[in-house]
Amino acid sequence: MKRLLMTAAAAALTLAATAFNATAADKLKVGFIYLGPVGDLGWTYMHELGRQMMVKELGDKVETTYLENVNEGPDSERSIVQLARTGHDLIFTTSFGYMDPTLKVAKQFPKVKFEHATGFKRAPNLGTYSGRFYEGRYIQGVIAGKMSKTGTLGYIASFPIPEVISGINATILGAQTVNPNIKLKIIWVNTWFDPGKEADAAKALADQGVDVLMQHTDSPAAMQVAAQRGIYAFGQDSDMIKFGPKTQLTSIINNWGPYYVKQAKAALAGTWKSEDTWDGLKEKMVLMAPYTNMPDDVKALAEKTEAAIIAGELHPFKCPVIGQDGKEVECKGGKNLDAGQILGMNFYVKGIDDKIPGK
Amino acid sequence: MGLVEAIIISIIAASTPLLLAAAGELVVERSGVLNLGVEGMMIMGAACGFAGAWLTGSTFVGALFGIAAGMALSFVFAVLTLGLAVNQVAAGLALTILGVGLSGLIGAGFVGEKIVPAPQLYLPVLTGIPLVGRILFGQDGFVYVSIALVAGIWWFLCRTRGGLILRAVGDNHTSAHALGYPVLKIRLFAVLFGGGCAGLAGAFLPLAYTPFFIPGMTAGRGWIALALVVFSSWLPGRLVAGAYLFGAVSILQLHAQAFGLGIPSQLMTALPYLATVIVLVIISRAHGGHGSVAPASLGTVFVPDR
Numbered sequence: 001m002k003r004l005l006m007t008a009a010a011a012a013l014t015l016a017a018t019a020f021n022a023t024a025a026d027k028l029k030v031g032f033i034y035l036g037p038v039g040d041l042g043w044t045y046m047h048e049l050g051r052q053m054m055v056k057e058l059g060d061k062v063e064t065t066y067l068e069n070v071n072e073g074p075d076s077e078r079s080i081v082q083l084a085r086t087g088h089d090l091i092f093t094t095s096f097g098y099m100d101p102t103l104k105v106a107k108q109f110p111k112v113k114f115e116h117a118t119g120f121k122r123a124p125n126l127g128t129y130s131g132r133f134y135e136g137r138y139i140q141g142v143i144a145g146k147m148s149k150t151g152t153l154g155y156i157a158s159f160p161i162p163e164v165i166s167g168i169n170a171t172i173l174g175a176q177t178v179n180p181n182i183k184l185k186i187i188w189v190n191t192w193f194d195p196g197k198e199a200d201a202a203k204a205l206a207d208q209g210v211d212v213l214m215q216h217t218d219s220p221a222a223m224q225v226a227a228q229r230g231i232y233a234f235g236q237d238s239d240m241i242k243f244g245p246k247t248q249l250t251s252i253i254n255n256w257g258p259y260y261v262k263q264a265k266a267a268l269a270g271t272w273k274s275e276d277t278w279d280g281l282k283e284k285m286v287l288m289a290p291y292t293n294m295p296d297d298v299k300a301l302a303e304k305t306e307a308a309i310i311a312g313e314l315h316p317f318k319c320p321v322i323g324q325d326g327k328e329v330e331c332k333g334g335k336n337l338d339a340g341q342i343l344g345m346n347f348y349v350k351g352i353d354d355k356i357p358g359k
Numbered sequence: 360m361g362l363v364e365a366i367i368i369s370i371i372a373a374s375t376p377l378l379l380a381a382a383g384e385l386v387v388e389r390s391g392v393l394n395l396g397v398e399g400m401m402i403m404g405a406a407c408g409f410a411g412a413w414l415t416g417s418t419f420v421g422a423l424f425g426i427a428a429g430m431a432l433s434f435v436f437a438v439l440t441l442g443l444a445v446n447q448v449a450a451g452l453a454l455t456i457l458g459v460g461l462s463g464l465i466g467a468g469f470v471g472e473k474i475v476p477a478p479q480l481y482l483p484v485l486t487g488i489p490l491v492g493r494i495l496f497g498q499d500g501f502v503y504v505s506i507a508l509v510a511g512i513w514w515f516l517c518r519t520r521g522g523l524i525l526r527a528v529g530d531n532h533t534s535a536h537a538l539g540y541p542v543l544k545i546r547l548f549a550v551l552f553g554g555g556c557a558g559l560a561g562a563f564l565p566l567a568y569t570p571f572f573i574p575g576m577t578a579g580r581g582w583i584a585l586a587l588v589v590f591s592s593w594l595p596g597r598l599v600a601g602a603y604l605f606g607a608v609s610i611l612q613l614h615a616q617a618f619g620l621g622i623p624s625q626l627m628t629a630l631p632y633l634a635t636v637i638v639l640v641i642i643s644r645a646h647g648g649h650g651s652v653a654p655a656s657l658g659t660v661f662v663p664d665r
Binding site: 201355 | 578
């Protein structure tokens with residue numbers, strides 16, 4: 001009986017594979033691996049909007065699949081293999097922790113094209129892409145520095161990886177331009193998504209005198225706590241104004257759609273190649289939600305800062321960047337830190353009165 | 360509001376869902392059934408609880424929806440494990456997977472919607488007492504229910520004939536059956552009760568803790584509740600201590616970070632779990648190294664043969 005079942009299963013699999021091949025000839029099959037649920041209103045939700053835009057623009061030229069709630073690390077390998085095995089031509093793995101598994105699977109499936117978000121390991125069939133979120137963080141820092149009356153900002157951080165650390169540094173560098181004595185309290189929650197814990201961290205920060213909250217986690221919980229406490233907050237990943245109409249100052253919006261459309265078109269045209277894409281405000285991969293709940297002069301300053309970053313006149317990590325130890329950080333990029341230094345950032349700048357966990 | 364007061368209020372809020380879910384599971388396990396589906400029943404309670412509150416505008420109705428959802432899911436578990444004598448571990452895990460998936464489906468339409476959070480008790484004079492007023496007389500209903508629930512469970516298990524029978528069923532179902540007690544019926548009620556508690560615990564999250572619904576918002580609290588039952592060595596009093604210890608450690612570590620004490624946050628995040636392991640070892644040693652004080656029939660299937 002068991003054997004019969006297995007034969008049946010094998011037959012079903014073969015049938016499924018054939019079916020896939022039949023459609024794969026004329027359609028581009030695109031797969032997505034998501035970290036959270038598509039309804040998280042944060043990181044994963046924005047990737048999902050990007051996928052939907054791809055479907056809308058390319059219509060029946062693409063067929064897309066997504067797997068949500070895929071844990072980072074070795075566990076994700078199975079999911080990536082599953083997409084590669086089922087005839088997907090282009091696979092986006094959308095979180096930092098998928099880096100090594102993606103690289104491993106990319107080597108096993110040389111004909112499949114892979115794109116990994118926010119990582120730095122590439123292969124001939126594996127490209128990387130990310131947003132220059134630190135540009136938005138810098139603007140948030142400027143606004144927060146102006147808006148804080150207590151002079152203490154609160155930061156809910158996820159994991160001590162370079163992307164998060166560069167965001168923290170960009171924030172305080174921006175804030176220091178308007179208030180040199182600004183303080184930043186940082187809480188690491190060691191999760192990307194746990195609304196309860198994010199809310200607890202937000203409450204802890206508010207209880208300790210923070211009056212502007214920012215977060216590098218994915219749910220709107222902190223925004224809601226800030227609204228209850230009558231302090232200000234910045235949204236994350238998407239426009240969270242709905243959760244804090246009188247609270248949100250602005251929000252960094254991750255705008256992946258145009259990139260997904262572009263890469264799918266390249267794959268369809270046969271011009272896709274492994275690249276390292278790192279776009280910011282200028283290329284509109286990073287957008288700022290409307291500047292709200294602030295006086296006109298702060299709004300004008302925020303808009304000016306944004307314009308200067310877009311024009312290339314202002315770089316958040318312009319040299320000299322002073323480290324926590326008071327020493328100047330080596331300026332590899334000429335006028336500012338180079339991409340490698342920002343993407344691999346593992347130090348705090350001067351003015352942050354804390355240590356990176358585990359360092 | 361002072362910092363200490365604020366911290367205690369946060370701790371109570373963080374502990375309440377754990378206590379609610381664990382209290383229900385304690386009764387289930389005392390009857391000899393191991394239901395690992397707490398996480399699934401909780402998230403179903405969260406989705407349906409939010410739906411109920413959003414549709415009617417009432418936290419109370421939302422909580423009832425949550426309880427009903429948890430019970431409905433636990434009924435599926437009861438049919439499988441009691442009726443069909445399916446392996447309890449497998450059925451429980453399946454229940455979690457089912458709950459997580461189904462709640463995402465039910466809750467999808469409610470993502471991004473807002474509700475008015477659960478009202479907090481306000482008693483003139485009493486709530487205004489400095490320091491203890493807000494803590495004792497200014498909580499939402501879930502908090503008071505959780506305490507009353509555990510007190511009721513303690514009374515039932517340790518002071519009533521019914522509780523004695525339930526414990527007998529959990530410790531030796533064959534003997535209980537031979538004495539003429541309806542083992543499966545008692546277990547069915549226990550499982551349904553546990554499901555209702557888990558559903559209520561889940562409903563607390565979108566109704567009071569963070570007033571919105573997002574799929575997966577229980578974020579593993581059901582598993583912590585399961586660990587707490589073991590931690591409590593199946594005693595209601597210790598369960599309260601355990602839940603509040605867990606809540607306290609998880610809130611205090613956030614405050615320690617905000618104070619900039621410089622303790623690695625990874626270690627702090629692991630602390631509550633570490634504490635659970637240590638207590639388990641201590642309990643095990645205290646019982647002469649034989650470990651288990653678990654109900655003797657826990658997790659074993661019972662099929663009445665006569």
